[in-house]
Amino acid sequence: MTLPRTPSFRLDGKKALVTGASRGIGLGGAVALAEQGAHVVMAARSPQEIEAAAKRLRDMDFSAEGISLDVGDYQAMIAAVEKYGPFDVLFNNAGTNQPIPYVEVTPDNFDMITDLSLKAAFFVAQEVAKGMIAQGRGGSIIHTSSQMGHVGGIDRAVYCGAKWGIEGVTRASAIELAKHKIRVNTIAPTFIRTPMTASTFDDPERVKWLEEKIKLGRVGEIEDIMGAVAFLASDASALITGTSIIIDGGWTAD
Ligand SMILES: NC(=O)c1ccc[n+]([C@@H]2O[C@H](COP(=O)([O-])OP(=O)(O)OC[C@H]3O[C@@H](n4cnc5c(N)ncnc54)[C@H](OP(=O)(O)O)[C@@H]3O)[C@@H](O)[C@H]2O)c1
DSSP, X not given: OOOOOOOOOOOTTOEEEEESOSSHHHHHHHHHHHHTTOEEEEEESOHXXXXXXXXXXXXXXXXXXXXXXXXXXXXXXXXXXXXXXXXXXXXXXOOOOOOOOGGGOOHHHHHHHHIIXXXXXXXXXXXXXXXXXXXXXXXXXXXXXXXXXXXXXXXOHHHHHHHHHHHHHHHHHHHHHGGGTEEEEEEEEOSBOSGGGHHHHTOHHHHHHHHHHSTTSSOBOTHHHHHHHHHHHSGGGTTOOSEEEEESTTGGGO
C-alpha cells in the first residue's frame, strides 16, 4: 500500500503579486512566497522603497521585481495587472488604519481607511481573478484581514468595518471563483510589530495590555504570518477556500 504524501508547499513556476510589499507584513509575505520558488511582483507607492525592498530579495537570490503602484488608482492598477500578470497567487495586503473613537469618526476618516483596505482590495482581487480565469490554471487569493475582521476593537469601528467587509468579500468571491479552481482566503493577524503599529509598540502600557489579551503572552512578529501565507498559496491548502487563518496567539479564543 502506498503511503499518502503531503502535497507540495513549493511555488516553483508560479507568479505572485504582493501589494504593500515594501515593508511590514507585505514584505514578509513576499519573502515567504519567494522562498518557496515563486517569482514575486512587489507593489507599493514609493518607487525608492519598493525597488530597495525588491533588491533585498534579489540579493538573497530570490526572483522579485518592484513596481510603484497606488492600488487605489483604479486605471493604474488595471494597467499594472495587465502588464505584469497573469498571476497564480495574490497576497492582497495593502491596507491602513487610523484609530479614532467611534463618535469622532468623520467621512474623511472613513474614506481614508475603507478606500484602501476594502475598496482597493476588492478591485485588485477582482482584476487578478479575471487574469486567473483567463489563464485557466486556478490560483490562490490571500487577503490581509485582521483579528479585527473577527471581533470588535476600541477606536476601530471603521477598521473593523473594512476588515469584516473583506472577510465577507472573501466568502462570497470564494463561492463564485471555486468553479475556476481559484481559492480565496484571509490571514487575520493580531498586533504585529510593523511600521504601521510602531506608535502602539512605543507605549509600554499598550504593550502590557496587548500581552494580556494575547494568550500566548507576546505580540506578533512579521515571521508569524509568513508560514500561513506560503501555506495558503500552495497546494498544501488545496481544499481550503472561503475562510480565514487567525494568527492571534489566542486573542479571539474567548
Ligand atoms: N501591523 C499589524 O498589527 C496588523 C495587524 C492585522 C492586520 N494588519 C494589516 O496588514 C496590512 C499591512 O499592514 P502593515 O502593518 O504591514 O502596514 P505598513 O507597515 O504601514 O505597510 C504598508 C504597506 O502598504 C503600502 N501601501 C500603503 N498604501 C498603499 C497604496 N495606496 N497602494 C499601494 N501600496 C500601499 C506601503 O508602501 P507605500 O506607503 O510606499 O505605498 C507599505 O508597503 C494592512 O492591511 C493592515 O491592515 C496589520
